Amino acid sequence: MDLPHVWLWTMLLAFVLTWMIFHFNNQRKKKSMLKLAEAATEEIREGVADIIIVGAGVGGSALAYALAKDGRRVHVIERDMREPERIMGEVMQPGGRFMLSKLGLQDCLEGIDAQKLTGLAVYKDGKEGVLPFPVENNTFPYEPSARSFHNGRLVQRLRQRASSLPNVHVEEGTVKSLIEEKGVIKGVIYKNTTACQETTAFAPLTVVCDGCYSNLRRSLVDSTEEVHTYMVGYITRNSQLYDPKSLHLILSRPMVCIMYQTSSDEVRCIAEIPADSVPSMANGEMSTFLKESMAPQIPIQLREIFIKGINDGASMKVVPTKSMSATLSEKKGVIVLGDAFNMRHPIIASGMMVVLSDVLILRHLLKPLENLANVTQVSQVIKNFNDIRKRQLTH
Template identity: 50%
Template sequence: MDGHYLLGAVLALLFTLLFFYNLFAKRNDARSYSPEIDGNASGDYRSDNGRIDADVIIVGAGVAGAALAHTLGKDGRRVHVIERDLTEPDRIVGELLQPGGYLKLIELGLEDCLEGIEAQRIFGYALFKDGKSTRLAYPLEKFHSDISGRSFHNGRFIQKMREKSNSLPNVRLEQGTVTTLLEEKGTIRGVQYKNKNGDELTAYAPLTIVCDGCFSNLRRTLCTPKVENPSCFVGLVLENCNLPHSNHGHVILADPSPILFYPISNSEVRCLVDVPGQKVPSISSGEMATYLKNSVAPQIPPELYDAFIAAIEKGNIRTMPNRIMPANPQPTPGALLMGDAFNMRHPLTGGGMTVALSDIVLLRNLLRSLPDLNDSTTLCKYLESFYTLRKPVASTINTLAGALYKVFCASPDEARKEMREACFDYLSLGGICSSGPVSLLSGLNPRPISLFLHFFAVAIYGVGRLCLPYPSPKRIWLGVRLVLGASGIIFPIIKAEGVRQMFFPATVPAYYRAPHVH
């Protein structure tokens, strides 16, 4: 009985802290498809001396680059976008936009880019483990009925954004490969690139923004990258099947690591199988198909089994390495990193686009109060402020993704098994135990302290499960190991993200006077 009282007192204290924190914390509230883009449709910023000059050069036209081009172009900036390949991308990730990211898309005026591509509304997640399941709804009660997550074909979404940004008269979208950042006395002045005809050209602007994705060949100039490759995703498309819970993402806590399902069109469901390590079974030799049939298929919900086997036999199996890279910028006058070129987290929680769009809203608001980008000293201060001000939102989403991936992976360690079980049961409790973590994951309330409290509430809940009704020395020791293991998961991630930046963010600089955008 004493154990019950102790557990009750600890949980009551944690829930009281969470209640008052969420009560007083400020919430971060907030058209036809074209298969190809004509890269020469917009204005040419060629000066008398032959240089191509603009206000901003953007390297890359993926989600971040295309959204940024439209946003800055709409604000009157002359934008020159250089993208390696303007044909429709074909990726197996970047297909799920969380509600927090959708709010940012609305704030940028890009929500219509989800029209005409069979984008699906997502209202939450279904979690499966050992024959049990629980449904976790996004906390959307305070938002307009249109607010939810969205899932879609990544390439279709990007083409719509490229098309919209290219329609602005002051945005020039060009196919080309940037080879070098042009530096003069420590300041980036522009880029050297090859156009689609192979001609060597230079482009100049007071601000160059590098958004060339996870395989960026320019990031080493602007940051100190520490890239981890914890796993690979194996991607399949299931056709004409019904998910157990419609309009939800599905996460199966499988062995050895999670399996994801979510709709990407009216008749297609994306399946992503996480395979730990940097190597996956060979697709060409048939090893992958055998692995999926023998090791993965028995663990998926029976409603999806036949469609899963049919997708394997169809043979369209894709792989994608998963990368984790904390933001570690080297502030450089005249240049900025954004998107996956700058900061990556495990894609398990689908937070990448939310972070990128949040960064774009922040940068837009900063630059609105700086009409002249040629003032290099002031511009440099603004860019340094960007790196600081983005931290609380980005690091919350990054930390949650990394921590959940480690908790959700199967482990032979008994304490890790207990942590995984405790996490599933904690989320199944409902109320703040589910709405709190889901609001963090969805980008609707990305607050580091809330993440920290919920993570250790799971650990304490796990200790209580072990010690009730009668604690034994073995169970007490296992509980201690559980708490130590939880600390070993989250503290290295927080350290990589930056403790001070996460929990003690800098105040907004006096020169940041951009109006709030509703």
């Protein structure tokens, strides 16, 4: 081959190689740009919250406060801002108090007539034993005792603390549904109580924390609630237990009874009843059952207070005891917390401790993220959250 032909083929080969290098570099840049575009699906718009929290109970209010302290703009939507009346969530274990202190909310237990509990008193067949709360490897910043109180009073204090921050907007309204686009939750449709009209709210992340009766949960996860028994509870007023610093557990038949101080002069009485044999409240069967079947099994030093509440006509509430395993939603831009996410038997008295622990985990994982609109990063945070809480709950 003569020199001109060699030169021509060399130039052609150089051109092809140059074009290929340019083409592959360009394709690589396009892929990189595409990944960035997918990661940041939208810019956070001015005036739009970073996070929407549905529900302002213990978990929702604590999370709103924690995230707002980290500089997030939080929009809380709560169905009813009046003080809740519950017969559950009235005992916070020492671990729960520890979580509150780590969130800077320990003072919310002050000024609500909360009572100090130092242990569990157990009664069975005329025998009695007291189990103090464990203090091994104590790293608490205070004495590791529990607290009992009116749940609604604590909830109102937590709501007040969250609302006091300028970047928290608390609104009374009922969330009707979630706004979804291509498997990503973008916000909520809700009815404002004051305006009585439906409106929308958008945020890169929505937290569903609206309790055990959550309707939104059903659109996010396929979790099955199991009802094992029912709890009937009432308050005996103008009373104090002979041992007010113990949570009293009576191993009676057919199920257990529980008694504890909810305030300095009020005692909560609870009896567990099998799900298939709940006496009627309307015709007085429940009062008769408690007085004739349960009261004789209550230790003599507690029995008078147990009966007094019934005779005084105390308002009784019957609620199901539910259990539900935690399941992550496959949809992006959303996470479920609290009793909407995971339920366990209330006799364990660990619900508030678990949700406050979850708040701390989620806050820690979200803190480094500058832009919550990065769907990929937030999805990884939610996965990490689930992995961490599983490890903590199994140790």
